[in-house]
Amino acid sequence: MKTENEGQERLQQEASAFDRQIEERIANGHIPDxxxxxxxxxxYNNSWRHPAYVKIDFYEQFEVIRDAILEGLNRKPDEIRVLEVGCGPGYLSLELSRAGFHVVGxxxxxxxxxxxxxxxDEDPWIARRGSLEYMAGDFHxxxxxxxxSFDVxxxxxxxxxxxxxxxTLKKAKDLLRQHGLVIAHEPARDRVTPAHAAFMHLLSSILSLNKNFYKHQELVVDRGQLLHEVGRIYNLLRYESEDGEKTQSINDNEAGFAEMYPELSGAFQQIRFEWRYSFFHEFIGGLRFDEETNVRVARFLKEMDRILVETEALPATEFLFVGRKVMEV
Known part of the structure; x- marks a missing residue:
């Protein structure tokens, strides 16, 4: 059990990690829109590398969340107030406001x-948006x-x-009006398996033969070397170093699917659940064909990812949960 001071110190470290990350990204030309x-x-291997990947990956996430809100509440966007917790540089909150919702990030x-x-403030569509406000601070x-005060x-x-x-979910529930929605679109890194890592190494090794992946890899056949590389990729997919330390921020991976889902389904009435994808968003930014081929391959990998998840060839490593706040008896 962490003391209050330890908890505050961790929050400060978490904030500092994301302060540094976004400053570096913006300095190098990133536009979070x-x-x-x-x-x-x-x-070098991220969907933000190209607008086509952004549309395939992040814009689709927005569409799924937007549609879940509209289907779950059956009201017009300008009648709905949304809170996004952990909005980062704001691209989802911005797009939800462009869709007509009143949004707090x-x-x-x-x-x-x-x-x-x-x-x-510089948004060309600012005159046609719903209201949008950003806040910095501790959710709790x-x-x-x-x-x-929120519908979602x-x-x-x-x-x-x-x-x-x-x-955390009790706080979310307290903030919601009756019949309001909680939507969680989350990674489930506790579901990453060595099979994911082996598949990723197979795919990236074949692509790298003709320099169609961001890094060149020698095609080794030694079993020991292969197992070592699979282990390294396994840790990368879990956002951990080889010794188990978190690589993104101090609070990353505090909860996996095993912790999130029982609390979500216990606090809210589940109205929608689906497994999403397994590997494609960790991969498509690394493609190095010509621009047109990159987009075609990215779309192909996305659909193959869905098929591999549906056929249970690979476990999904992200999920969507939509739940409703209902009157407690």
Whole structure:
């Protein structure tokens, strides 16, 4: 059990990690906007590398979340108030506001919130948006977050950073109006297996033969070397170093699917659940064909990923949960 001081120190370290990350990205040409992103070679294996990948990956996530809100509430966007917890530099909150929702984006990183606000202020579609506000602070203690003041609480790749899932989802529930929705679109890195790593190494090794992947790999056949490389990739997919340390931030991977799902389904009435993808978003940014072929291969890998998940050839490593707040008896 962490003391209050230890908890605050971890939050500060978490904020600092994401302050540094977004500052470096922006300095290297990153535009965190789903509509206005540009090619950015700073990202060597990330969907933000090219607008086509952004559309295939991140814009589809927005569409899934937007549609889940509209289907779950059956109201017009301008009648719906949304809180995004862990909004980062704000691209999802911005796009939800462009869809007509009234949105509050919250993040622990003050620098992320500053950058999100800057891009929102410069948005060419600002006159046609729903309201949009960004806040920096701790989700659990920010006074501006009033009880029963939101229709939707969204976690996009943020819920797994919270160790105390019960307290976090109780807070989300308190913030929701009756029949409001919680939406969690989250990685489930506890479901990463050595089979994922072996498949990724197989695919990247074949592509690298003709320099069609971001890094060249010698095609080795020694079993010991292959097992070592599979182990290395396994750790990368789990966002861990070889000794088990977290590589992104101090609170990353605080919860896996085994911790998130029971608390989500216990706190909210489940109205939708689906396994999403397994590997493609960790891979497509590394493609190095010509531009047109890159996009075709990325789409192919995305659909093959879906098939591999549906046929249970590979476990999904991300999920979507939509739940409703209902009257407690």
């Amino acid at each position: 789903l509509r206005l992103s540009k090619p950015c070679e700073y990202f 919250l993040d622990i990183s003050e620098r992320c919130v500053e950058i999100a606000s800057k891009f929102a 203690s920010l006074p501006k977050l009033e009880k029963e 609480v969204v976690f996009l790749g943020a819920l797994h950073h919270f160790q105390d899932q019960s307290a």
